[in-house]
Amino acid sequence: MARVGARFRASNVCAVVFVHGTFTGDDPLAVAKLLRAVPAVGQRLHRPLRALTKSGIDGVLGDLGTFSASYAKLFGRAIGSGVTCSRFMWSSENHHAARLEATLDLARTLSTLAEHADRAHTDRPPRILCMAHSHGAQLFALLSHMLEHTPEGSAMLDVLRARGHNLRHVRHAVDVLRDVGLDVMTFGTPPRYTWASPDTMRVLHLVNKGGDMIRKMGGHGSDTPAAIGLDRTLNQELGKIFGDALLAPPNVLSRIRSDAAVDPHGTTYFVDYGALTSLLAHGVYTRVFAMLFNAKLAASHFYGTSAAAAIATGTS
Numbered sequence: 001m002a003r004v005g006a007r008f009r010a011s012n013v014c015a016v017v018f019v020h021g022t023f024t025g026d027d028p029l030a031v032a033k034l035l036r037a038v039p040a041v042g043q044r045l046h047r048p049l050r051a052l053t054k055s056g057i058d059g060v061l062g063d064l065g066t067f068s069a070s071y072a073k074l075f076g077r078a079i080g081s082g083v084t085c086s087r088f089m090w091s092s093e094n095h096h097a098a099r100l101e102a103t104l105d106l107a108r109t110l111s112t113l114a115e116h117a118d119r120a121h122t123d124r125p126p127r128i129l130c131m132a133h134s135h136g137a138q139l140f141a142l143l144s145h146m147l148e149h150t151p152e153g154s155a156m157l158d159v160l161r162a163r164g165h166n167l168r169h170v171r172h173a174v175d176v177l178r179d180v181g182l183d184v185m186t187f188g189t190p191p192r193y194t195w196a197s198p199d200t201m202r203v204l205h206l207v208n209k210g211g212d213m214i215r216k217m218g219g220h221g222s223d224t225p226a227a228i229g230l231d232r233t234l235n236q237e238l239g240k241i242f243g244d245a246l247l248a249p250p251n252v253l254s255r256i257r258s259d260a261a262v263d264p265h266g267t268t269y270f271v272d273y274g275a276l277t278s279l280l281a282h283g284v285y286t287r288v289f290a291m292l293f294n295a296k297l298a299a300s301h302f303y304g305t306s307a308a309a310a311i312a313t314g315t316s
Helices: 002-010 031-036 041-061 069-079 096-115 134-148 151-162 168-177 213-217 229-242 249-257 288-303 305-313
Strands: 013-019 084-088 127-133 181-187 201-208 267-271
Touching: 002 013, 002 069, 002 288, 013 069, 013 096, 013 134, 031 041, 069 084, 069 288, 084 096, 096 127, 096 134, 096 151, 096 168, 096 229, 127 134, 127 288, 134 151, 134 168, 134 181, 134 201, 151 229, 181 288, 201 288, 267 288
Parallel strands: 013 084, 013 127, 127 181, 181 201, 201 267
Antiparallel strands: none
């Protein structure tokens, strides 16, 4: 891990960000969001309830199917100083609106990390390594469209603007991130949204060849209804961009019987993580015993000799 950390620093990685997937966040059932609508009391209890929810989920799961606080802390200690390691938290609700809301927060978080990166010893843009489990990687797929300014990215922002969202901070964050290298590792992520191809984002998908059933089940037609009326309305608008996503059992069953689809964007590695009983082979990616393997794979794939040369010459 120390050698991995040295490779990260040599490649100008300023931060590692861990992103959890669906139902393992701080408001998976939108209880805190519903509570926030209650005058006075809801505003005071909203944040404590989200913190308590995430703490409870982490207490039950540990490192099974989510990046625990101790995992991120251990990763940071193991690679040594100079690279910030942190978790990004989002509600983890299973629908378009929640993922888009989280993407906006993610863009601001990543841009802040980049703006605070130490650039005193290099004139190269900073890089951020992002490790995202399951649907947590969908946030980066959405972000890729904003970074490349695709029609889908513009349509997303138009929907938010029409609903009264102030996008000034989002525009600033996206502008900052267009000068930042984002290296995204996805773990057991179902092919759900398309990815754009901004010049500054590279993507590596890892799939458990031991049979990740949840990855198979989590594609198009597996979303659950939003608890908030405003989110349901927003999902209707976003459905015009991404397609209707509500749970369709026949679609889920057909995917279970089929072979695992490979995302056409980025590079996909099938890895024998084993542990079929770990949440149907979906929870093993975030286990501490897999940390060294994941870190070494990130170092070799993104920051190996050829990758480092491309970074240095500005061709990657």
